[in-house]
Amino acid sequence: LWNADEKTVTGLTWNELLDQWQNSERREVCRDRLRAADGVDPDEVILPPAIAKERGLTSTVCFPSGNLCPEGSVIKATSIDPTVIDDDGVYRKRGRARVFSKESDAIAAVKGQSEKPIEAGDVIVLIGRGPIGCGMEETYQITSALKYLSFGKHVALVTDARFSGVSTGACVGHVGPEALAGGPIGRVRDGDTVELIIDRNTLDGQVDLVATVDGIDPVEALRTRSIAEGLDRDENIPDDTRLWAALQQVGGGSWGGCTYDVDKIIETLNAGQAALAAKTSDKSQEEVNAK
Structure with a gap:
């Protein structure tokens, strides 16, 4: 991934620069200050992968696929509440889809300010929030709202929008293709059943439509259904x-x-x-x- 023999703008290769830094007086001063000021061993700050694994540290992100995200998606697997993770380290959820095309509408449902509030066990499906729909807005507000629900850990979120690093919970974002590009996420209907399986050990994951509210075979539904009625890009996008x-x-x-x-x-x-x-x-x- 990194050719350390390439020259940098200094005229030295990365290998030469790193060798100089490894044995430099400046590096030793920094290490001494860390020990004196904070009582921290520098070798406990950045760990080689093998040692990190020995101590139980795992990778952070998982890239699920599945019939709702055939091109991919992202979830910060380590942010899922540990109390909803099975003993084998796998998060498994199957729930009723609640479909929204605006984050504000989803938040209203989370707060109980809509006709059909979000309930424990639901899977929020937020569509039309990708690049075409709105420029791919950052949807921290909805993940933040879920965090403060007493049952928020029992609600999952699947969206073609993006998240920042502060988002927590079972939140799958960056779903591709996005709904307005014809992605299958845009063919989910309220009441369908969505299943999420996230293995935090192997970093494998699946996000699938497994049952439909009208009894149609899920694969057939994702092939023949039209994109959600009324879904369109936001007005006044620059x-x-x-x-x-x-x-x-x-x-x-x-x-x-x-x-x-x-x-x-x-x-x-x-x-x-x-x-x-x-x-x-x-x-x-x-x-x-x-x-």
């Missing part, structure tokens, strides 16, 4: 945000679009332009034939 979202989508969406591949973007744009030109030509020919 033009630069709309353009960024469009280019990201061309580049591969929330996950593939984060790879800045100019050649692939240009190729895709050219292919789309050619397809549009062909369609226009066919339509013109149809008009000529009609006349």
Whole structure:
């Protein structure tokens, strides 16, 4: 992942710089100050992976897939309340979907200020909050609201929005494709059953639609259902945000679009332009034939 033999702007390679730092007077002074001021052993601050594992430290994030997030998603697995984790280190939840397209509506339901308040066991599905929908807003408010519910640890959240590092709980974000890009998350309906399985040991995870409120096979429902009625991008999104979202989508969406591949973007744009030109030509020919 890191070529330490490459030269840096100093003219030295990373290996040379790190060797200098390892044995430098400045480093020793810093280590001594840490011991004297805080009583902390510097070697207890940053641990090699093998030692960290011996002491029971685990990785933080998991990247679940599944029929609701075929391109991927993210959850900070270590932030899930330990009391809802099974003895084998796996978080398992199956609950009723509560679908929202605005964070404010979801928060109102969490606070009991809607006709159908959120209940213990529910899975909040917040859609239309990706790059196309709103510029991919940070949804800390909803995770914060859940944190202070007496039963908040028994509620999960699945969304195409993003989270910051302060979010806690069983919160799966960055779901791809996003709802407005045709992602299956946009085909979930209120009352469907969503299942989450997050293994905090292996960092494997699944987020799936496992049953539907109307009895349709889940796979068939995600294939044939239309995107949630009325779902659309927010009004008054700045033009630069709309353009960024469009280019990201061309580049591969929330996950593939984060790879800045100019050649692939240009190729895709050219292919789309050619397809549009062909369609226009066919339509013109149809008009000529009609006349």
